[in-house]
Amino acid sequence: MAVAMSEDRIWTAALIVIGDEILSGRTQDRNIEQVALWLNLQGIRLAEVRVIADRQEAIVASVNELRARNDYLFTTGGIGPTHDDITVDAIAAALGRDVVVHPKARAVLESYYATRGGLTEARLRMARVPDGAELIENRMSGAPGIRIGNIIIMAGVPHIAALMMEALSGQLEGGRPLISATIGCWVAESEIADILRETEAAHEGCQIGSYPFFREGTVGANFVIRSTDQARLDGCTDDLAARLAAAGREVFRGGI
Amino acid sequence: MAVAMSEDRIWTAALIVIGDEILSGRTQDRNIEQVALWLNLQGIRLAEVRVIADRQEAIVASVNELRARNDYLFTTGGIGPTHDDITVDAIAAALGRDVVVHPKARAVLESYYATRGGLTEARLRMARVPDGAELIENRMSGAPGIRIGNIIIMAGVPHIAALMMEALSGQLEGGRPLISATIGCWVAESEIADILRETEAAHEGCQIGSYPFFREGTVGANFVIRSTDQARLDGCTDDLAARLAAAGREVFRGGI
Numbered sequence: 127m128a129v130a131m132s133e134d135r136i137w138t139a140a141l142i143v144i145g146d147e148i149l150s151g152r153t154q155d156r157n158i159e160q161v162a163l164w165l166n167l168q169g170i171r172l173a174e175v176r177v178i179a180d181r182q183e184a185i186v187a188s189v190n191e192l193r194a195r196n197d198y199l200f201t202t203g204g205i206g207p208t209h210d211d212i213t214v215d216a217i218a219a220a221l222g223r224d225v226v227v228h229p230k231a232r233a234v235l236e237s238y239y240a241t242r243g244g245l246t247e248a249r250l251r252m253a254r255v256p257d258g259a260e261l262i263e264n265r266m267s268g269a270p271g272i273r274i275g276n277i278i279i280m281a282g283v284p285h286i287a288a289l290m291m292e293a294l295s296g297q298l299e300g301g302r303p304l305i306s307a308t309i310g311c312w313v314a315e316s317e318i319a320d321i322l323r324e325t326e327a328a329h330e331g332c333q334i335g336s337y338p339f340f341r342e343g344t345v346g347a348n349f350v351i352r353s354t355d356q357a358r359l360d361g362c363t364d365d366l367a368a369r370l371a372a373a374g375r376e377v378f379r380g381g382i
Numbered sequence: 383m384a385v386a387m388s389e390d391r392i393w394t395a396a397l398i399v400i401g402d403e404i405l406s407g408r409t410q411d412r413n414i415e416q417v418a419l420w421l422n423l424q425g426i427r428l429a430e431v432r433v434i435a436d437r438q439e440a441i442v443a444s445v446n447e448l449r450a451r452n453d454y455l456f457t458t459g460g461i462g463p464t465h466d467d468i469t470v471d472a473i474a475a476a477l478g479r480d481v482v483v484h485p486k487a488r489a490v491l492e493s494y495y496a497t498r499g500g501l502t503e504a505r506l507r508m509a510r511v512p513d514g515a516e517l518i519e520n521r522m523s524g525a526p527g528i529r530i531g532n533i534i535i536m537a538g539v540p541h542i543a544a545l546m547m548e549a550l551s552g553q554l555e556g557g558r559p560l561i562s563a564t565i566g567c568w569v570a571e572s573e574i575a576d577i578l579r580e581t582e583a584a585h586e587g588c589q590i591g592s593y594p595f596f597r598e599g600t601v602g603a604n605f606v607i608r609s610t611d612q613a614r615l616d617g618c619t620d621d622l623a624a625r626l627a628a629a630g631r632e633v634f635r636g637g638i
Binding site for chain 2: 143146147148149150151152153154155158159160161162163165166171172173174175176177178179180184206207208209210242243246248249251252283304306314315316317319320322323326333334335336337338339350352
């Protein structure tokens with residue numbers, strides 16, 4: 127049973143989105159969704175997210191709380207060259223480490239900026255890491271992401287964060303990916319609430335989420351079944367479809 | 383000076399987005415941005431956001447932490463009729479209150495569902511509130527939002543959350559709205575980092591954020607100046623524009 131238990135271990139991650147621009151409403155966050163989807167593929171579950179301001183004490187408190195209770199902690203934002211980029215300093219403070227210039231990051235930036243005006247003091251800020259950190263490659267802008275302990279520090283610009291995740295793909299230990307199936311019905315979710323509750327209760331290891339919508343002038347809902355086990359997922363999905371059909375509902379496999 | 387201090391008081395809000403569908407990446411969150419923008423208009427600053435799972439202990443812990451240190455706490459999600467809608471129960475538990483059926487909410491739902499199949503037990507779940515709560519109108523689906531103490535409980539479906547905010551507009555005490563101005567340049571932010579830092583330092587009560595982008599094959603950045611005071615905002619914005627122009631940069635008022 128030890129193997130089975132190991133397979134059943136759920137690996138979790140937290141994400142801290144660092145940025146006044148999200149809290150002010152200026153910028154629509156795009157990182158939560160893409161980090162969540164990428165983590166699913168790594169067999170890691172996004173367990174919690176925080177969006178916090180560019181303030182050192184807020185970053186330190188959240189970093190120390192979330193890294194302690196999750197297998198991984200990701201951050202996005204605040205690693206550029208300007209005065210409001212304080213993520214590296216704040217995380218180093220959280221870890222009680224010095225900030226140092228990483229020689230390889232410096233070399234990468236020197237090369238990148240050789241034809242772009244040279245490595246200024248501001249640009250050199252992007253080579254600063256908490257002492258002991260490793261780099262995460264970023265072939266787009268030169269400035270690397272940073273990995274230290276279970277903390278992974280990424281850019282806030284979504285397509286650069288995506289490149290950093292690409293570089294990390296397959297590198298992080300995880301468990302079974304969370305898999306899901308979707309069933310849709312043109313029904314008010316309140317009409318089939320009992321069916322959902324009873325079906326979930328009958329299938330251990332599966333959760334059913336209900337997501338109502340209003341479209342084409344009428345109400346409908348998609349029901350998402352989630353599990354880490356394909357057989358359980360299929361069993362629960364088939365059972366839900368059968369119960370909805372028995373209640374006279376037309377069932378759309380794959381959702382509406 | 384007492385009046386000035388009162389005007390300068392910053393009112394803050396936290397937002398808890400409750401929903402496995404956001405953490406799984408199935409759904410792109412739309413509430414953080416719209417709550418942030420609406421709060422700005424009310425003179426309230428969105429200070430922190432959490433996205434948490436549909437789990438009672440997670441909701442209770444976050445609710446009690448965030449309501450204590452912010453003027454207001456908003457939640458979105460988990461107030462529908464199905465088994466995964468546990469927000470009301472969790473918040474009542476956080477407050478140490480019973481859950482009761484609100485007579486007016488029941489009446490609203492009875493009326494709404496009179497021509498839609500009647501008020502079932504599942505639908506009646508949407509009339510349940512923590513004891514002592516007030517309702518927030520929602521003319522779309524009948525099911526109301528809930529206000530109890532400094533906690534405001536809203537729907538997860540973005541356009542229904544928007545209706546609840548509309549009903550609350552002008553009802554919440556706030557301070558001066560946070561206002562902003564934007565300046566854009568076709569420049570790598572690393573080239574003008576010193577100007578940004580020095581300008582911010584020279585203008586008390588103003589923050590400057592730098593938001594780089596890559597567009598039309600070249601790099602640029604928008605600089606957002608924020609303040610609660612129009613004169614300070616204008617002074618800082620003009621100074622930044624002048625310093626950028628003096629450094630030979632073309633300045634785009636309003637951003638690029």
